[in-house]
Amino acid sequence: MSLVRPVPSPSIGQLPNGVRVIAIPMPWLDSVSLSVFVRAGSQHENARANGISHVVEHMAFKGTESRDCQRINLDAERLGGEVNAHTDKDHTAFHIHGLAQHAVPFLHMLADIVRYSNFPEAELERERQVILQEFAEDEDDPLSTAYKLFDRNCFGRHPLAQAVIGTRANIRRFTRADLLDYVHRHYTGANVVVAVAGNIDADVLRREAEIAFGTMPAGPVNSVAAPEWRGGLRERRQAGSSQSHVVLGFPLPSLAADDPAGELAAAVFGEGMSSPLLDELRERRGLVYHASCSADVLPAAGQFVIEASMAPEHLDPFFDAVAGLLLDHAAHIHPVSLERARNQLAVRSLRTHERPFRRLEEAVQQLCVQGRVRPRAEQLERLQAIGAGEVGAAFQRLLAQAPALAIVGKLKPGAGERFSARLAAAR
Structure with a gap:
C-alpha cells in the first residue's frame, strides 16, 4: 500500500x-x-x-x-x-x-x-x-x-x-x-x-x-552537442588565502540518459553528516571544515562533484581518504548507507514538490529533455528500485574515467598529482 x-x-x-x-x-x-x-x-x-x-x-x-x-x-x-x-x-x-x-x-x-x-x-x-x-x-x-x-x-x-x-x-x-x-x-x-x-x-x-x-516567432530549438569528458588538474594560488579549496569530480550521464543511479551514488557518498565523506573526513579525522558531494545533472552532461575546504597541510590525507572511500564504494555498498541515501533523496524530492518554484523548474527540465513530467509517485518508486549493484556499478564507471580536479587558495605542491596517480594505478 x-x-x-x-x-x-x-x-x-x-x-x-x-x-x-x-x-x-x-x-x-x-x-x-x-x-x-x-x-x-x-x-x-x-x-x-x-x-x-x-x-x-x-x-x-x-x-x-x-x-x-x-x-x-x-x-x-x-x-x-x-x-x-x-x-x-x-x-x-x-x-x-x-x-x-x-x-x-x-x-x-x-x-x-x-x-x-x-x-x-x-x-x-x-x-x-x-x-x-x-x-x-x-x-x-x-x-x-x-x-x-x-x-x-x-x-x-x-x-x-x-x-x-x-x-x-x-x-x-x-x-x-x-x-x-x-x-x-x-x-x-x-x-x-x-x-x-x-x-x-x-x-x-x-x-x-x-x-x-501566441504571436511569438516559433524559431528553431536551441540544442547543444554533448561534450567529451577530459579530466585533469588545475591549481591557482590566491593571495591572502590561508585555506585550500578543492573541487573534484567525475562524469555522470546527462539528464537525457534518465539514469538516477549517479544521483543516488552521490547521496550514498556524501549526503548528510552520517555519510562516509563527512563522517570520515570531518567527524573522525578533522581534516576539513566543509565538505559535500552532489550530482549536477544537466541536459547535455552530468558531474559527480566533491567539494571541500581545509588547511593546506591536510590536502594529502584528504586525498588519501577520498581515494580510499571511492575505491571502497566501487567494491561494496553498505545496505544502511543505501537506505539512508534513498530516504534522503525521497525527502528532497518531496520538498521539491512542496516548493512551487523548485517544482516548476523540475517539471520544465523533464518536459524539455524527456518529453513528459514524471509523476511524484513514479519518481519515488524508481528511486527505491535502484539496488546496491547499480550504485556500485556507478562508482566503477566514475573511477574508469580520469578525475577533474581544481585546487584554489594556498597550495601544497604535488598533492593533486599524487591523488590522480593513485586513482590511475587503481584503474
Whole structure:
C-alpha cells in the first residue's frame, strides 16, 4: 500500500508556435508562482558572447516598449508580487510570486518583460557597472574560482565549461544591439516554457498564455552537442588565502540518459553528516571544515562533484581518504548507507514538490529533455528500485574515467598529482 497521497496531475499544452504551457495545481496554496523559462544560457553562447544571457536577464527589467524600470517594479509590487530571475548554463528564467487572484496580470507582466524589453542605452551603462561588481565578488570567492577551473577540466573549450557570468571583457563590450540580436535569435517559441503553480484554473491560464505568447516567432530549438569528458588538474594560488579549496569530480550521464543511479551514488557518498565523506573526513579525522558531494545533472552532461575546504597541510590525507572511500564504494555498498541515501533523496524530492518554484523548474527540465513530467509517485518508486549493484556499478564507471580536479587558495605542491596517480594505478 502506497503512503503517498495522490496529487493533481500537471496540465501540459503547446501553442502552435511551440511555446509550452505547464500548469501545476496546488489547491492548498493561496499564492501563485509563475515562471517563464527560456532555453538560452551560457552553454548556448560562443566565447565572444559568453555572459550575454546573464546580461539580458539583468536588462530585461530595465524597460519595455510600454513601461520603464520603475513601472515594471511598481506594477508587480503594488499587487504584492515578488519579482526575480536567474541565469544558468542551460536556461534563463523570469519569476513572479504573489496572490493567486492576480495570476493573470502577473502572467502578462512576465510576457512584457520577456517579449518586449528594449534595453535602454542609459540603463545598460548603469547595469554594466552592477554586473562588473558582481563579477568582482565572484572572482574574489575561491570556491567559485575553483568551480570555474573544474568545469574547464571537465569539458575543455566546450560551451558547457563557460562561466554563466561571462568574462570581464565581454561584460564591458556588450552593446544594446548585441542584446537585441541575442534575444531575437534565442527568445523564440520553440525555446520558451510558461509554467504556473498554485491555486489556479489551468484552462484560464492556458488561454491567457496564448494571448500573451501566441504571436511569438516559433524559431528553431536551441540544442547543444554533448561534450567529451577530459579530466585533469588545475591549481591557482590566491593571495591572502590561508585555506585550500578543492573541487573534484567525475562524469555522470546527462539528464537525457534518465539514469538516477549517479544521483543516488552521490547521496550514498556524501549526503548528510552520517555519510562516509563527512563522517570520515570531518567527524573522525578533522581534516576539513566543509565538505559535500552532489550530482549536477544537466541536459547535455552530468558531474559527480566533491567539494571541500581545509588547511593546506591536510590536502594529502584528504586525498588519501577520498581515494580510499571511492575505491571502497566501487567494491561494496553498505545496505544502511543505501537506505539512508534513498530516504534522503525521497525527502528532497518531496520538498521539491512542496516548493512551487523548485517544482516548476523540475517539471520544465523533464518536459524539455524527456518529453513528459514524471509523476511524484513514479519518481519515488524508481528511486527505491535502484539496488546496491547499480550504485556500485556507478562508482566503477566514475573511477574508469580520469578525475577533474581544481585546487584554489594556498597550495601544497604535488598533492593533486599524487591523488590522480593513485586513482590511475587503481584503474
